[in-house]
Amino acid sequence: MFHIKTLIKKSSLHGIGLFADENVFKGQNVYTENQKLDLFLSNKEFSKLSTNEKTTIQHYGYFDMKRNKWHLNFDDIRFCNHDINGNITLQNGILKAKKNIKKGEELTQNYGEFEKLRDKLKRCK
Secondary structure, rough: OOOOOEEEEEEEOOOEEEEOOOOOOOOOOEEEOOOOOOEEEOOHHHHHOOHHHHHHHHHHOOOEOOOOOOEEEHHHHHEEEEEOOOOOOOOOOOEEEEOOEEEEEEEEHHHOOOOOOOHHHHHOO
C-alpha cells in the first residue's frame, strides 16, 4: 500500500519506472506491503508455474530470503527500479524516504536490501 501519490512513466534507468507524484520528505513512509493481496509462493509452487509465469515473477518479483518464498507485489511498487544509492530504503518492513524527494523524481531502491543482487542480475539479463 502506498502512503504517497505515485505514477508510472518512462524511466531513464530501465524502461518504465515509479515516480513520486508529490513531494516526499526524508523519513516519510512511502510503502508497506499488503500480505493479503501480494502473492507468496514456495519453491514447489513456483516450480509448477508455466515458463511465462515464472519469467514474470522473476522480473517483477523477487525471492524473499526471510520468508523463503517468491514474492510478487500486487501493485505498482514492482516498477520501482534498482539503484545502489536508492532514495527509498527498507526499515522494519516499511519503505521510507532516505532523503527529500521532489514531485516527479523517480523512486529507486537498492535491491540488495531484500535479495542477492547477483541472483536478480542472473534472472533478468
